[in-house]
Amino acid sequence: MADFDEKDKDQKDALTEDQKESDYEDVCFICRRPESKAGKMFKLPNNICVCNDCMHKTMDTVSQFDYQGMLDPNFMNSLNQDMSKKGFPNIRFLNIADLQGEGGIPNKQKIKKKKKSEGSEPVLDIRNIPPPHRIKAQLDDYVIGQEHAKKVISVAVYNHYKRVATGTMDDIEIEKSNMLMIGPTGCGKTYLVKTLARLLDVPLAITDATSLTEAGYIGDDIESVVSKLLAAADNDVEKAERGIIFIDEIDKIAKKKNTTSRDVSGESVQQGMLRLLEGAEVEVPVGANSKNAMVPLTTINTRNILFICGGAFPDLEEIIKQRLRRQTSIGFNAELKDKYDNDTDILSKVTIEDLKKFGMIPEFLGRLPIIYTLKALDKDMMVRILKEPKNAILKQYQKLLELDEVQLCFDDGALEAIAEKAMKKDIGARALRAIIEDFMLDIMYEIPKDDNIGKVTITREYIEGAGGPVIDIRNSAAISADGLKAIEVQEK
Template sequence: MSNELDDTHEIEIDNKEAALENKTSDKKTNDVKDKEDYESVCYICRRPESKVGKMIRIPNNICICSDCMQKTFDTINNGSPYMDMMGLPPNFMNLSNLQKDIPKSQKLKKKKTEENKEKEDKVLDIKNIPSPHIIKGQLDDFVVGQEYAKKVISVGVYNHYKRVATNTMDDIEIEKSNMLMIGPTGSGKTFLVKTLARLLNVPLAITDATSLTEAGYIGDDVESVVSKLLAAADNDVEKAERGIIFIDEIDKIAKKKNTNNRDVSGESVQQGMLKLLEGSEIEVPVGASSKNAMVPMTTINTKNILFICGGAFPDLDQIIKTRLNKQSSIGFSADLKDKYDNDPNLLQKVAVEDLREFGMIPEFIGRLPIIFTLEGLTKEMLVKVLKEPKNAILKQYKKLLLLDEVLLEFDDGALEAIAEKALEKKTGARALRAIIEEFMLDIMYEIPKDENIGKVTITREYIEKKGVPVIEMRGTATQTIPMLEQQEV
């Protein structure tokens, strides 16, 4: 019996040793792969190998550039006043105690060789680029309406692909076409780009303009938007240089009116973004949003980066209306002053002078040549948003109740009632989920209590708090059962 226990114990020890060896070998393999894929970064100045040349490697996997190594030796040999003040010997530094690894988010991928570039160019062949109608068809599965906006953004992305793939054509340089998207809140600007991000093979970064300030002030610099794209491209500079950046809430950096202070988060940000939009080489931090001595820096050319800007531009419709009403005067051919008061598509008549009046500087607007608007959502469009997209809100709740083996149905009157309530809130499609959450709360709470419930039908009366939902029990005909006590309004 003792011999069997000894044998079992020896087998367990052998298994543990084998697992430890496998773990060690996997770590070595990953370390070797990191060395092949990523550039070495100086531990002291954080500059990559492409900037400072060949690195000096010392124990514990530490790389130091020749400049920093020379400065370190000079400090050790000559001594330092700070060492004397602290009573430390000149050779107090022990490099073996330094941190062993640099975070992967701050490692920069090596530049590709000519062979790899040729292979990549074949992948970006014009024949492999999805046509605009294919991109729009994929957007149609998720986004309801907005036909013109989807057409514009599909053509813009398609041309961006072609521009990156060809680079030049018969010595005619193709300029990039940055886009400005204008639409009321809840019309689907951000959702349109987020859906596009899932469909594209190029890196896409979505950022917000509200936190941007002029360089030197608290907040993010304009270069931080490119840093986010670099992170989305897995710190691959060449991949990031053909990506797309969507800057949301661009109307928040409009020039402030009636202010005597320095406009560090308005006009100054627009001026700082001019070279970014046009195309220039900028230095950005790797793995961080702000520049500091402990973060490696790299250079990115924004020449092939497509910028899409979006904003709600509140009160822009009033500026458009004022411009259009200037044509009204006394006479038979004069326009009425209240002609545009109830125009739902007033934003579609936007002109460059309206954006200048809003607070966007001419140089900034000039670098966004494609300007298009999104329609405000109507009652019919809101009903389609509820039930037609692949990830529609109603489909999500149906799936939730289906997990409890209960069918959930909405009649046409209920859908219209939800859309009417959403229009009253004036927040677009964002209002739909809040309305549904409100009346579905009691249903989601009561359904798990009774396992005999097989089907729930939501009616208009229930949405308007004048009735109860129709409940169908398992194995019985449809009947109205007061599952929830509600007072008539």
């Protein structure tokens, strides 16, 4: 009975292993095309698969040459006479065992099969897509401020996934609404997109435009942004074709000014991205950033992929001010040239002409119809960022000290002092963590030494270096049993 149980268990394990393998397509060992493109495969030992075309080409090539006299009739006659003794003279065959490890393609380079749809139901159910006000309400729990940006991105995402779910509406094809967000560093551009993708539960690829170059040059190809989305979707093409791609630092591919050399990482990248933004079928490598002979390729249609581009666009403020200053005049009630010098929300007045002058080509901007800006963080927003979001940095430290049974508190003066220091660094919300890590170092080091500490209050004086934190000792009820025995002995 035990033997039968072990056999059944082995059969079940083999079955589950076959089910795992059946989720992926076979890839030709020579041309690297998947089975859906190349057709039925020839199965060889060690999980090596060869497509019909490559097998015929190989056999045709072999038949054209006379290897070591194999096609000589005398050789064939002698071979037939005594094959057991002579074997195959002067011939070395390929040892299949030498290919161990190469034939088996890692899971990250396998391509998932497309599931056959039984009906014509849309991939996304339009009734389950949250409306814009719910998307914005969920973003409010994590992102402080930026009300206009959250409203724009909520409406754009809602309309985009309605378009993906229905395809057409009354025979009217709805165009894709790609977005361009402009804002200073540390204002929450990347954090906003990360939060949005987590709430919608869709594949998200965050890539950097600084490493992109024109095809044929050192650097990542433009199609690599789509291959990262495919990796985020677990190599499921159907799932990746309705994901979101966020391209950060998009201002770094602006046209280079006053240069005579070929602009392979600037204007050429913008031109190469036009077909991706518009919607086209592109061949992308699976499990790698660049195309090579050992990586399988698959085709992805970018028509339903939402592209969100973001960048800080330094010096764009000066371009906007130069345009606005041309409208100034002299006389009563006239606009003065220094009117916009102290305007903290100058980026909200950006136009397409300003972005063209910055170095973005018109064709690229035309494929990003939604352009909006994010405001720079002020002192009040910094204080709110410290304490209000669900995963605020102060809540993280409070949770860490709760594990040591210590209560951590911050008074209002301490929060304002942290915000004032962060404003001086001029790097946005990223400065908050750097400041808190600095003054929390000694506290996190000293508290585990003393078990009697029950509460620590951070004050403004401690942040400014003029004092220390307020430390409260645990009350008598928290004294251990050994401590009570010691007190009784002293009293006797």
